[in-house]
Amino acid sequence: MSRFGGLGDMVMLTPILRGIKTLLPETKLIVVGEENARALMEGCPFVDEYLGFDKSYKSSWNIIKKIWRADIVYLMDTLYRISIIYWLARVKKRIGFPHKRKFFLTDLISPKSWMDYAYEPVVYADFVKDILQIDITQIPDWDHLFYPEGSELEKKNVNELLKNRLYDDFIVCSLETGGHAKDWPIEYWLDLFRELEELEKSVVIIGVPSKKYNDIEFPSNVVDLRGKTNLLEIGEVIRLADMVVNGCSFPIHVANAVDTPVIGLYGSQPDWRGMPQRIFASIHAEIECSPCDYLFKGPGWCENPTCMKQISVKKVITEIQRCYDEGKSLGEYRLITGENDG
Template structure:
């Protein structure tokens, strides 16, 4: 017997801890739930860094869980929510740690992924599962939770909060000059292999500067790999063309930089999805991951997509024959992307009418 869905939920819990791109892709589902049930309370259990990006999201109460805190952190969160009971808990994190965390939460109904999409036996921890949705984009997989609950309006809305302090931080880097934003590195995890070459990036920087008078703002974290990549790009670019902000901005400051950029160029990483959320034209660089599943949703037609070729060359299979979400973990895969392809896509997005960018003010708290 299926557990019944609440006709009018009063308190909706959302469990999604990471990552930056994924939480951006989840926001339209939050907005859809808010439109359907404007009086409902929404509590989102989220990771620490992800919260710093989405803080101020209207109508959402955040409970921050430090993913490095282990069992002690779980127990602390359970105590914090000991008197809270959700009408429905949307278990949107396909990871054993999140499923264990969910055990200490009180909920009348727990909804998770269908067996095909669930990882780490997540379906054992939920009462109801989503309807199968083969070959779904990550954003559509999140919207499937709203679909199951009977939400009518699934139109895309983000309205992320960007505080004035973040806009001032961003302006401090650019001094009012027009620019494109380039985030050259993905998360420096082991065997990630999502980064393109410094030579390729520098060629795009040169084109933007010489053909359009656009500076390139480089952004990223403070890791040695990212800083070295920024230095290599800047060394190959014409003097004055690069503003190196790698490791220097806050996440809200990065959001403000993205919001004011003419375009964003990045591999499969948080910034392409942040740019998608801000409706900033985005050129995604994809070879090791499938952009049909994880590309910038509103800008997928401008992705430089070498994933099928990478699957063929390094996995010796056809792209439509490998599991959905299959990664190509080969250090040479991103070298399949050519600078002229990236420049062509950049030209295409720069020729578009300026998109309407919707953000909302936020407190400094």
């Protein structure tokens, strides 16, 4: 399996990997992707081996040696260079979208009309059904995401980092997502944090060190853990949280995997593609052109998006308060298949 994208994309891949291993237990399942996803993928008991690719000669040669004359590789992305690696490795069946690399593939796949309106794992599962002739959607709870637990030391580290928070109740967020069009404005975040301080709720910010927001003075209820946790420790922070409030990004998918309530903020990104199957609240930008980023045929987002600015702090704080009032409910289950929901 070949998948390059954000960490959230890798979390959404976990039901597919688990399903393949469940129905084809004798298959050696190797995943190839970004190096930053290694801890996540190696923590999955249904993945036999993870190979990171950083475009270097060393990683290219390592992949060729590891998958030499493998039976099948499913390319779940449109990268050109990695398709050459699989061709050089003489993989017998190389299946994926053509996208300028048709020469290096043996079998081509095409999107179906309903896929623009479906939850991404549903799309992945349908392609796997075509490619491997197995239907992982027949497995009970097939679509539940997986996120590995941290070690005892990592859990201890997280407890140490959280012990000095101002209030016991805490909400997790990240200030930046994988694309600027999905980011809620920083001034909105700061207003939200101040509102939460009045409600005696702490905020824990996760993620990598910021390129834009390093010199901000946060309210006293904020614990800034950016750059202070590894991938599995982030998962432990989210497991302990009351809820996650975020744009469509990695923290939302981790929360989905560990059954932490989610309040999702959606502008250019359609919520039906990546929101949790159980989500407490999905808050949409109230603007005519939103959403615009469709999976296969859409234009993507505009150069100067304004959609996320349409989501008010008042609306978000109302949903946070409602979540607490209702006992931190996960929300009703709904799997969006596209065929019935589009």
